[in-house]
Amino acid sequence: MNRWAEQAEADEELISRDGYKFRFGDDRWRLSKDEAVPVYAVKELLSPDLYLAFRLVLAFYATTTSAGFVRSCFYHCKIYLKATNGQQPFSVESLISYRSMLDKKTEWYLGNLRIVIKQWHAMGYPGIAEEVIQVLSKWRLKAGEKGYAVQSMCPESGPLTDTEMQGVIQAITTAFSEGRLALVDTALTLTFALTGRRPVQVTALKIKDLIKQTGKDGIDRFVISFPRAKQFYQGWRRSFSKFPISEDLWLVLQQQATAVQQEFTNMIGGKVPAKLIPELPLFPNLSVLNPNISLEEQLRMDYLHMRTSKTGNLMCKVSKAINVTSERTGQPIKLFPYRFRYTLGTNLAREGKREYLIAEALDHTDTQHVGVYVKNIPDIVKHINKAVALRLAPLAQAFQGVIVVSEKDAVRGNDQASRITNGSKGLGTCGSYGFCGAIAPIACYTCNRFQPWLDGPHETVLERLINERDLVLKQTNDLKIASVNDRLILAVSDVVSRCKALKEEAEYV
Known part of the structure; x- marks a missing residue:
């Protein structure tokens, strides 16, 4: 033979x-x-x-x-x-x-x-x-069905809407700041959410793949050099593609890199040699670290990196921790790595990007799998009026704070510095004791520390936001830009509805 x-x-x-x-x-x-x-x-x-x-x-x-x-x-x-x-x-x-x-x-x-x-x-x-x-x-065989979740815009497994995506990102950062999400879970989820990369690419990252570049203009730019996947005859980490990221994500990943160094130091009982630090996996699987084999030799292989199957389990844990409600289903949003990938491709198609640009952004070798995005550009609510917003608000549950009867009933109600106004009238109280760089009152309605007053002029805020949305849409004819505050609109609508219900209940009693 x-x-x-x-x-x-x-x-x-x-x-x-x-x-x-x-x-x-x-x-x-x-x-x-x-x-x-x-x-x-x-x-x-x-x-x-x-x-x-x-x-x-x-x-x-x-x-x-x-x-x-x-x-x-x-x-x-x-x-x-x-x-x-x-x-x-x-x-x-x-x-x-x-x-x-x-x-x-x-x-x-x-x-x-x-x-x-x-x-x-x-x-x-x-x-x-x-x-x-x-x-x-x-034989001429039929190809497998491609992109069902994208084509159907499935609310449980397909691309996230802008409102859902905003809610997820905000909830992740809030949960992390409050200690409800571990650093590794936060870093991993944000990497998926903001890059749309495959699990096999994210888990293959090493510390050295985080790159900071300073241009001739003196401005720092941040990129991740992702190992490519689905390159048929190429081995693990043989080719790479760069993806630009925000400074916010960069800072989170730097924290993760520092934590990884400390974890390896604890495991090996001494400092990691300087030359090996760049080789450490960004998302490690320390349970397989073998003390009888040199660290340098183990780092040449992939087994110290997190298994891709674990990313799905972590996404389930994150979904439960942040518990963000979908305005489409009224149920908690289910997260898994590929939903963010579907979302990236769908958003690019919605923006009118050509197929080759979508393929490049998703790190496809060719365009044969990106047609599903271009052929299925989803509809967006072109016009959100007050009635629509009030109807969607209970489903989205974008408002996370607590309504109080008056300023004196609020946490920090005796501190005038905590008062939130629309410039002339009071809207509510900020219950946070820490520094906040968010723009009030716009950012307050989606913050879980915000305590709207029952008699605050919240309908005025709602009407202003809806009018601004209509104006931006008219001026730009760009739905993505016009809809940037849709989750905020739903949050304010929720406050308006809840205040109305509380007042009616008080009158009935």
């Missing part, structure tokens, strides 16, 4: 594209920190010769392509073998039978299976007849 069979018999040690060592004869191949392929799972479904040939083909992919691709190929082969158990594996009859079991949404399963079979035949291993290749080459 040529040299591959000899290597199989010798149980040769192989190295995955991401640098992980595994033996050909192992039941499970660990190919990266995120992927381990249980090759033994198809052993009972194949004859000894076919099982050997299958593993030889899989070993070729394991050593030359991404671990995720290998996993996908393996599982689609496994699904096929189980579905056609009792028929001759990889025969024309079994493949036709399997195709008949698939529908429009699942026919793409045959894609990876066809790739494996063609490579198997090209490598000269027994088990694949020439007629199988001829049949597979003639």
Whole structure:
């Protein structure tokens, strides 16, 4: 069977594209920190010769392509073998039978299976007849459904609206400042939210990927050099793309980098050598740190980096901690990394960006997957009048403070410096004892420290905001700019509605 069979018999040690060592004869191949392929799972479904040939083909992919691709190929082969158990594996009859079991949404399963079979035949291993290749080459398979969450604008899994996004970002920063969110959770979530990068890219970051650049104009600019993903034959952290970020995100990530250095110092019982600090993972998995292997050697691999699967768990935890309500569903917003990616692509399409610019912003190699954004530019509420705002307000729950009957009933009510006005009349009281750089009274209504007075002129504030929105829309014809204060409008509307309800209740009593 040529040299591959000899290597199989010798149980040769192989190295995955991401640098992980595994033996050909192992039941499970660990190919990266995120992927381990249980090759033994198809052993009972194949004859000894076919099982050997299958593993030889899989070993070729394991050593030359991404671990995720290998996993996908393996599982689609496994699904096929189980579905056609009792028929001759990889025969024309079994493949036709399997195709008949698939529908429009699942026919793409045959894609990876066809790739494996063609490579198997090209490598000269027994088990694949020439007629199988001829049949597979003639088949025109339907591609998998792309971008359902984006196309449907699903309120639970699709792109976030501007109002939802504003609420999420504000709630994250508030929860962090109040100690309800850990630094690592805050840094990770904000990185996803503000860059739209894939989990595999964010978890692959090292401290050295945070770059500060000072231009000729003396202005500091901040970028993250993200390791690229889905580069078929390129290994882990082999190519990069830069993404500009705000100074606010930069400062949070610098705090995270400092915390990581301290965590490694605590774990190894001494200072991390200066030359290794830039190599430390920005989001580490310290539970796998091996004291018997040099830190420098471990940092060459990916296993000290957070597993991508953990990012989903962290997003669930963050969702519960911030508990932001969607104005579309009236329920807490569900967060996961790809929702932020969908949001970035959708917003760029809404702004009229060309497909190649959207592809570049999302770090796609080409434009074949970005059409879903351009073809599905979502509708935005073009006109929010007072009635619409009052109707949406209870769903959005953008107001997080507490309404008080009068100034004397408020926290810090005896401190005139805490009084919030619209320039002529009092609106409420600020209950925060710390410094606040926000612009009052506009920013106050979405702050959980704000205590609106029951008789404050909140309707006047609401009408002014709506009039300003209409004016900006008329002058710019840009919905994104005009809608920048939509969450604030909903928060003020909520205050107006609650004050009205409290007054009616008092009159009834």
